[in-house]
Amino acid sequence: MSLVTTYCSQCFTRNRLPVEKADSNAKCGRCRHALFEQTPVAGRQASFDALIQSDIPVVVDFWASWCGPCLQFAPVFQEVARELEPRLRFVKLDTEQEAAIAGRYGIRSIPTLMVFQRGEILAQRSGSLPKSLFKEWLLSFTSPVK
Numbered sequence: 001m002s003l004v005t006t007y008c009s010q011c012f013t014r015n016r017l018p019v020e021k022a023d024s025n026a027k028c029g030r031c032r033h034a035l036f037e038q039t040p041v042a043g044r045q046a047s048f049d050a051l052i053q054s055d056i057p058v059v060v061d062f063w064a065s066w067c068g069p070c071l072q073f074a075p076v077f078q079e080v081a082r083e084l085e086p087r088l089r090f091v092k093l094d095t096e097q098e099a100a101i102a103g104r105y106g107i108r109s110i111p112t113l114m115v116f117q118r119g120e121i122l123a124q125r126s127g128s129l130p131k132s133l134f135k136e137w138l139l140s141f142t143s144p145v146k
């Protein structure tokens with residue numbers, strides 16, 4: 001039986017569960033909330049490292065409220081989260097509120113999209129993109145968890 005570790009959308013506690021149970025019915029072992037809410041969660045200083053330690057790849061949208069392209073891209077990110085979670089997880093990181101994290105990853109232009117798995121960066125790209133291309137890019141990271 002292969003197990004995956006990922007965070008709860010509600011309380012951010014890391015949960016470990018059999019890979020075949022990692023679906024929209026999964027519940028958090030701690031708060032009993034749905035583990036996968038199919039919506040992005042807000043990354044914060046206190047929780048960010050726990051979020052990106054997931055075995056399931058985590059897509060982070062580094063954005064800011066003053067950035068027009070970021071705001072235009074937000075609904076795309078939201079829709080794709082609904083369609084692809086729990087195959088991937090989705091986090092939004094406000095680069096003004098959480099400047100320390102943005103600094104750690106050297107974010108220079110926004111939006112920047114980064115894909116993490118077990119704390120490591122798998123891929124990154126700058127600039128928004130159409131939904132179809134965004135999904136196509138993400139689907140390359142959904143290989144079965146080893």
Ligand SMILES: [Zn+2]
Binds near residue numbers: 009
């Ligand atoms: Zn929970």
